Amino acid sequence: MAQDIGIDLGTANVLIYVQGKGIVLNEPSVVAVDTQTNKILAVGSEAYRMVGRTPSNIRAIRPLKNGVISDFDVTEEMLAYFIGKLSVKGFMSKPNIMICAPTNITEIERKAIIQAAEQSGGGKVYLEYEPKVAAIGAGLDIFKPRGSMVIDMGGGTSDIAILSLGDIVSSRSIRMAGDKLNNDIAAYIKDKHGLVIGEHTAENIKMKIGTALKVEKPAEMDVRGRDVASGMPKQITVNENEIEEAIHDTLEQILTATINVLETVPPELASDIIDRGIMLTGGTALLKGIDKLFSDRLKVPVVVSQSPLDNVAKGAGEMLERMQKTDKKK
Numbered sequence: 001m002a003q004d005i006g007i008d009l010g011t012a013n014v015l016i017y018v019q020g021k022g023i024v025l026n027e028p029s030v031v032a033v034d035t036q037t038n039k040i041l042a043v044g045s046e047a048y049r050m051v052g053r054t055p056s057n058i059r060a061i062r063p064l065k066n067g068v069i070s071d072f073d074v075t076e077e078m079l080a081y082f083i084g085k086l087s088v089k090g091f092m093s094k095p096n097i098m099i100c101a102p103t104n105i106t107e108i109e110r111k112a113i114i115q116a117a118e119q120s121g122g123g124k125v126y127l128e129y130e131p132k133v134a135a136i137g138a139g140l141d142i143f144k145p146r147g148s149m150v151i152d153m154g155g156g157t158s159d160i161a162i163l164s165l166g167d168i169v170s171s172r173s174i175r176m177a178g179d180k181l182n183n184d185i186a187a188y189i190k191d192k193h194g195l196v197i198g199e200h201t202a203e204n205i206k207m208k209i210g211t212a213l214k215v216e217k218p219a220e221m222d223v224r225g226r227d228v229a230s231g232m233p234k235q236i237t238v239n240e241n242e243i244e245e246a247i248h249d250t251l252e253q254i255l256t257a258t259i260n261v262l263e264t265v266p267p268e269l270a271s272d273i274i275d276r277g278i279m280l281t282g283g284t285a286l287l288k289g290i291d292k293l294f295s296d297r298l299k300v301p302v303v304v305s306q307s308p309l310d311n312v313a314k315g316a317g318e319m320l321e322r323m324q325k326t327d328k329k330k
Helices: 072-086 107-119 130-137 178-193 199-209 238-260 268-274 290-298 311-330
Strands: 006-008 013-018 021-027 031-034 037-042 057-063 097-101 125-129 148-153 158-164 166-173 220-226 233-239 278-281 302-304
Touching: 006 130, 006 220, 006 311, 013 072, 013 311, 021 072, 021 311, 031 072, 031 278, 037 072, 037 125, 057 238, 072 107, 097 107, 097 130, 107 125, 107 158, 107 268, 125 130, 125 311, 130 148, 130 158, 130 166, 130 278, 130 311, 148 238, 148 268, 158 268, 166 238, 178 199, 178 233, 178 238, 199 238, 233 238, 278 290, 290 302
Parallel strands: 006 097, 097 125, 148 278, 278 302
Antiparallel strands: 006 013, 013 021, 031 037, 031 057, 148 158, 158 166, 220 233
């Protein structure tokens, strides 16, 4: 019997949860392709190391943009590679796959995700919405008749949802999350310091000194890149408060989208959210001070889940197990 797998097909990372084993794979959603032969040279971590450092005939492609497939063939190959790596196919049958997607995907995008998973070696493929799965993975019991609210901020999208009785009552997905923050940082450093930096460097700055709130004694970091004026390599120093300034507008837009969702909920569910608060999941939830920024602005308690990066994959695995139990009861 094949072990079922839950897949968080993220813009930045792909995580795979195998039944009974937990999360067994977490690799960047990057594929390196030779443009002359169209041959795939590397997938995952190996390909990620090549981003911004490849000769002209090698392209490091991110086949997913904003949580949806932008390059179907490459996504399919990437999934097949990861599933093959698990050796779950060593079992007699194909594994059932639960795959997760943002709430605002179109029917075409939905079909593309399912097809990519089927062709990469899956048995039955189920598609579920990210915030719902993230809430389950974060340990929220969404099957009771009370409101739970989750904001899942990944690489490509921030998914905001209010859930009750096992389903989404109100939701919104905006294409602003971790990748947008990286772009904000790179643009700010170029404008303010005249320094061009790559994607890796911007992400590194976000992880090391990224903050959602200004601080009294900001930590500093040396940043290297290319000088806009001279074209020569140059090093500058940036601090936490500058990074807060760089990412401020994007975080404001995520807050505005959250307020829009809160404004649409029935009063009973709104009172549940005041009691129980909002759960933040996804990689961007690791940004320093983001829980405080959100609770200050939304006037409700806000907590970051225990392992925000794993919630979607873990929740997908738990949902598959739940489905199987229901099937058995039938």
